Amino acid sequence: MQFSVITLFPELVESVVAEGVVGRAEKRGLMELKCVNPRDFTEDVHRTVDDRPYGGGPGMLMRPDCLLKTIRSERERLGKAKVIYLSPQGKPLEQSMLQALSEEGSAILLCGRYEGIDERVIDLEVDEEWSIGDYVLSGGELAAMVVVDGVTRLLPEALGHKGSAIEDSFTDGLLDCPHYTRPERIEDLDVPKVLLSGNHQHIEKWRKKQALGRTQLRRPDLLQNTELNESDKVLLIEFMKEIKT
Numbered sequence: 117m118q119f120s121v122i123t124l125f126p127e128l129v130e131s132v133v134a135e136g137v138v139g140r141a142e143k144r145g146l147m148e149l150k151c152v153n154p155r156d157f158t159e160d161v162h163r164t165v166d167d168r169p170y171g172g173g174p175g176m177l178m179r180p181d182c183l184l185k186t187i188r189s190e191r192e193r194l195g196k197a198k199v200i201y202l203s204p205q206g207k208p209l210e211q212s213m214l215q216a217l218s219e220e221g222s223a224i225l226l227c228g229r230y231e232g233i234d235e236r237v238i239d240l241e242v243d244e245e246w247s248i249g250d251y252v253l254s255g256g257e258l259a260a261m262v263v264v265d266g267v268t269r270l271l272p273e274a275l276g277h278k279g280s281a282i283e284d285s286f287t288d289g290l291l292d293c294p295h296y297t298r299p300e301r302i303e304d305l306d307v308p309k310v311l312l313s314g315n316h317q318h319i320e321k322w323r324k325k326q327a328l329g330r331t332q333l334r335r336p337d338l339l340q341n342t343e344l345n346e347s348d349k350v351l352l353i354e355f356m357k358e359i360k361t
């Protein structure tokens with residue numbers, strides 16, 4: 117997977133690949149991340165990347181000329197890469213979008229600063245606009261790092277245990293089940309006995325029931341989009357009965 121991140125703050129984005137899953141994936145050649153600074157595509161002596169908005173209004177916008185040059189340079193380098201602009205106006209980010217992007221092999225992530233970017237850049241060179249939430253950040257870099265992290269952990273072999281990403285929340289449209297590790301008892305709270313049983317069929321059934329129940333209680337909206345099979349419906353009914361007792 118090749119990421120190109122267009123940003124005025126490369127060091128901020130590069131910090132995400134310094135450690136952890138993303139850092140190890142890059143070191144192992146599973147993912148490559150290159151930051152490109154639009155300031156390097158300016159032609160004036162002050163390397164100006166922003167300007168005042170036409171029509172007045174607060175703040176500044178990123179200029180279109182240096183952004184278009186930067187995007188086109190990266191398109192030439194990466195070939196068919198999709199250009200994704202991170203902004204509050206974008207499509208709300210979901211796991212399925214990360215999964216699809218992880219299968220594309222490359223992406224150019226455009227990070228806005230100030231009050232955003234000139235609309236003509238979106239008209240001419242942006243393929244998709246994505247939002248990580250209904251709030252305004254000071255820069256799109258944090259959103260880009262969310263995308264880089266979320267995609268990288270889905271790359272084959274990126275996680276230590278092959279099954280990890282598959283068992284994540286949202287992979288099957290459900291929230292994740294509870295997880296436990298040593299010690300068995302802490303502050304009078306025990307690990308659920310089924311997890312100590314060694315009976316993998318029972319453990320799998322318990323985990324599925326917990327995932328279904330948690331989703332029903334915390335995010336019933338997710339169940340609207342999920343077709344439950346008969347056995348899952350029975351598990352969910354059992355869960356809901358158990359919590360009422």
Ligand SMILES: Nc1nonc1C(=O)N[C@H]1C[C@@H]1c1ccc(S(N)(=O)=O)cc1
Nearest residue numbers: 202203231232247248252253255256259
């Ligand atoms: N939420 C987000 N999800 O992804 N990016 C997000 C974000 O806040 N980016 C902000 C820096 C950039 C930005 C872009 C557009 C606008 S504007 N004028 O269109 O409102 C305001 C701020």
